[in-house]
Amino acid sequence: MNQSNCIVAQSGGPTVAINASLAGVIAGVKSSEKYDICYGAVNGILGILNENYLNLSDIFADDANLEKLKTTPAMYLGSCRHKLPDYKDDDSPYVYIFHQFDKLSIKAFFYIGGNDSMDTVLKLSDYAKKINSDVKIIGIPKTIDNDLCMTDHTPGFGSAAKYIASSMLEIAHDTFIYAVKSVTIVEIMGRDAGWLTAASALARNEYNTAPQFIYLPEVNFDKDKFVADIKEALAHTNNVIVAVSEGIHDADGSYITSSKAACDQFGHQQLSGAGKALEFIVKENIGVKVRSVEVNVLQRCASHLASLTDIEESFAQGKKGVTIAAEGVTASMVCLKRISNKPYQVEYTYSAIKDIANEAKSVPREWINDAGNDVKPELIEYLKPLIQGETAVAYKNGLPDYMDVSHLHKCN
Amino acid sequence: MNQSNCIVAQSGGPTVAINASLAGVIAGVKSSEKYDICYGAVNGILGILNENYLNLSDIFADDANLEKLKTTPAMYLGSCRHKLPDYKDDDSPYVYIFHQFDKLSIKAFFYIGGNDSMDTVLKLSDYAKKINSDVKIIGIPKTIDNDLCMTDHTPGFGSAAKYIASSMLEIAHDTFIYAVKSVTIVEIMGRDAGWLTAASALARNEYNTAPQFIYLPEVNFDKDKFVADIKEALAHTNNVIVAVSEGIHDADGSYITSSKAACDQFGHQQLSGAGKALEFIVKENIGVKVRSVEVNVLQRCASHLASLTDIEESFAQGKKGVTIAAEGVTASMVCLKRISNKPYQVEYTYSAIKDIANEAKSVPREWINDAGNDVKPELIEYLKPLIQGETAVAYKNGLPDYMDVSHLHKCN
CATH class of the missing domain: 3.40.50.450 (Rossmann fold)
Incomplete structure (x- = not known):
């Protein structure tokens, strides 16, 4: 009672x-x-x-x-x-x-x-x-x-970060097998904050330098800079892997979606994510083998x-x-x-x-490199303990x- | 020497x-x-x-x-x-x-x-x-x-089948949480043979009936039949999950891609997979919450x-x-x-x-149900031992x- x-x-x-x-x-x-x-x-x-x-x-x-x-x-x-x-x-x-x-x-x-x-x-x-x-x-x-x-x-x-880092490592193994130039775009959840995409950096180890680039929503996305980044990386490595937050946007705040990228190429609208958009940009501007992988709901379940x-x-x-x-x-x-x-x-x-x-708490700008295409060691040190065990x-x-x-x- | x-x-x-x-x-x-x-x-x-x-x-x-x-x-x-x-x-x-x-x-x-x-x-x-x-x-x-x-x-x-079945179970947990009608399309690798998509049936257990439908390339895909299948299932369950091979095609042998589905809806071409195509079909013909998940390269790595x-x-x-x-x-x-x-x-x-x-060895027609939207118990018994351990x-x-x-x- x-x-x-x-x-x-x-x-x-x-x-x-x-x-x-x-x-x-x-x-x-x-x-x-x-x-x-x-x-x-x-x-x-x-x-x-x-x-x-x-x-x-x-x-x-x-x-x-x-x-x-x-x-x-x-x-x-x-x-x-x-x-x-x-x-x-x-x-x-x-x-x-x-x-x-x-x-x-x-x-x-x-x-x-x-x-x-x-x-x-x-x-x-x-x-x-x-x-x-x-x-x-x-x-x-x-x-x-x-x-x-x-x-x-x-x-x-921490669990989502562990999933992202493990998946990135396994995607890297999957990508390394062909001795031809290729770009793989991996789209990761995160509309406003790039924490989860940043966790892909944990996949780097003594034999894996992927992802070569990490683009977060905390930094305005610049298409020309992106194309230059990829071209430069392809000059000294076969397989370039890019981690990108679903929420990347340009300086005007417009999301980078494939409607835009597809418009550039085909002159009509397509509705899809940032990964597809970057895939189109590489296809159009660089012309090597390219694919995009949208890490699906498994990153949260x-x-x-x-x-x-x-x-x-x-x-x-x-x-x-x-x-x-x-x-x-x-x-x-x-x-x-x-x-x-x-x-x-x-x-x-x-x-x-x-x-x-x-x-909402974003990734601090000082934990992202100056070029805005990678994370700094401080962020990696912050993330490391969270995926253990x-x-x-x-x-x-x-x-x-x-x-x-x-x-x-x-x-x- | x-x-x-x-x-x-x-x-x-x-x-x-x-x-x-x-x-x-x-x-x-x-x-x-x-x-x-x-x-x-x-x-x-x-x-x-x-x-x-x-x-x-x-x-x-x-x-x-x-x-x-x-x-x-x-x-x-x-x-x-x-x-x-x-x-x-x-x-x-x-x-x-x-x-x-x-x-x-x-x-x-x-x-x-x-x-x-x-x-x-x-x-x-x-x-x-x-x-x-x-x-x-x-x-x-x-x-x-x-x-x-x-x-x-x-x-x-066997490992890919285990990944597909586990992922299907986890996607089901992810899907069950909202008490609103929804359809989830899960696209699985397999251009000509439906073995891997069939393995999604292994996710069914005492509390999970998903996937409710399984569409393989071994059976010609019929859009009207598909819409009827989904409508019928939504009448007695909230969350319908569909497993579909990337290689499904119609009676003429044309792949079901979203270029087709999108054409129906918007009048122009889009290039995407079977999952996206089925997502469009549901959106257009049924109008409940729908999303498609493309199980990515992780199914093989x-x-x-x-x-x-x-x-x-x-x-x-x-x-x-x-x-x-x-x-x-x-x-x-x-x-x-x-x-x-x-x-x-x-x-x-x-x-x-x-x-x-x-x-090439396809899934035998006699291991697929008559309606062509599910697999038979014989196929499940064949698959079960391969994912153990x-x-x-x-x-x-x-x-x-x-x-x-x-x-x-x-x-x-």
Whole structure:
């Protein structure tokens, strides 16, 4: 009757680590003296508005399930892209949400997500303050884009970075085999921030200098400079590999898409990504063998190649969320502070959500080389620790053995 | 002085297992009483024409290197796409090649490759016969397409199939998260044979029914039927996932490309693949959220997710090549015969190269359902054993630790 429960939800795009943070929240509630049941809302904040809950304390009573959840990709609880209105304009969803909180004896709400989700955390925090609610509102970060402020890096990023670097190395092996001049363009996710594309630099080793060039959205893209870069590299190496963020743009802020490149060549519009655009530019201006590879959604859901560091930190950040809520913290997001790089050491902390929501962290210009076509050693040193270690993914019938997510299949 | 040496080369497109077969050849020569040095020609048959050799017996004297080679993707020796002329038209390359064989005291030549490479094996075999050469000419199969005749399946296919099935499962997790109707098209390699696309069916398990449809090049693609399939599936499930071979074509034999689909919609040509084409068709005819994912080159070079069964069989087939050459066999390709499926058991054998070169093996129509939009259980049972087991890929600094291939970097 006098229960003190929690509810958790996930929102935004998938990552490999977002379920590890969920597992952390569940584990945190399990070991907490303050909280009883941990509920999960299905499909983010919509799960509360639709009264679509799971009893996670029941489902994950067995620790083996919790371990399996840690290495299952995407969202066990499903996701949504739902922007709450300003409560001053329309407080009806807020009234409903806090009514649900009362009904379920919720004392803490945890929202695992990226920038947009932190906007929801901020709005709920503001409303809670206004109505003097004692429900603690806590954000748990997650985004492969690594663009949340006030934290050293974000859960999900390290695994995506490991996937990108490994893929770049394997693409390099694939590319090296022909003794003919070639250019390979690898397009990597990142509309506004180039962190993930920068991680491709980690593929360089004693025998691999690829990617030879890295173009990030933090630097205006110059087509002529790009053509000159490639020509110069082809003079002394057969196989040139280029890593490019999907979000590169010219000095006017226009995205580099193949509609533009194709227009130059064929006189009509094509709609495609930056990789295709650069492929067209090479074809048109240099004329060597060229192909583009768009690294697909696997960069955010390939749990079979997760970073152990990322998974462990994501779990710990979920757990930290419960700890700080129990201590009375609210209107905050769990953060990571890097104490030292060698040896790598982090501290789990938190910051006010108002300093995080609707802000974004780009790659600092001083971590990109002057020519704007590569990253500096400082950035590589920052990235290195985040991809270390491999998780022990179990295999069943030759495939990764992930958590059953059939509860997400219900046709609404 | 009286040496009896071997030479090996690799040709065609990369796979995850082609270096395992190379390791098998090297190990076979190491343990052979007949052969002394194992040379490797760099960039396929071109390596012999250009006198570009490596002494593999030296490089892989240490067994630890041989183990590492087994799990390194693509070609350690590089590749080529070089078609020899008919010796009746022009015997000059043959004269040169067999002169090199004499110079190096070569008694056996091993060519690891797919259909085109087996054409080279056939031509060299015919010429060897004509000049009464005692050099044994042996093909070692390799292709992710699984389309070589006379063998149960081909090295490299099992690993690619495991990658495709795992990726399909991870894409399904990625897709399930939103409670909105959506269609995801996954385009998989396979211009003429649908084996690899069929392997996506292995992703189905107790909670995942994706892919809901599988379209192979062995069945003529019917756009109206496709639209009806998708509409019907969307009536009872939110997220429909489609696996499609890059080589699907209509009843006239025209490839389904987005130039066609885009023409329907915008009235002008676009050049892209089958996945994009199906994406356009869904957009135009159904109007739900749709995206296409082109599984990129990683399906043939992601050694971090190799099938142990595939790697072990590929190694054994390389070794078998040396054994049969030593026994006096020539003009043949190493083959696999499946003795039993439960338990899975294979026998290593060989077949005359004339029955293999320039032939291709498609998915039998009776292993595809009547509607032509899915595979039958017989095909799934055939595929299952091939993706079993995981290799112990070593990691260094958070990335797979592969063999140094810097010898391929020389700018020709």
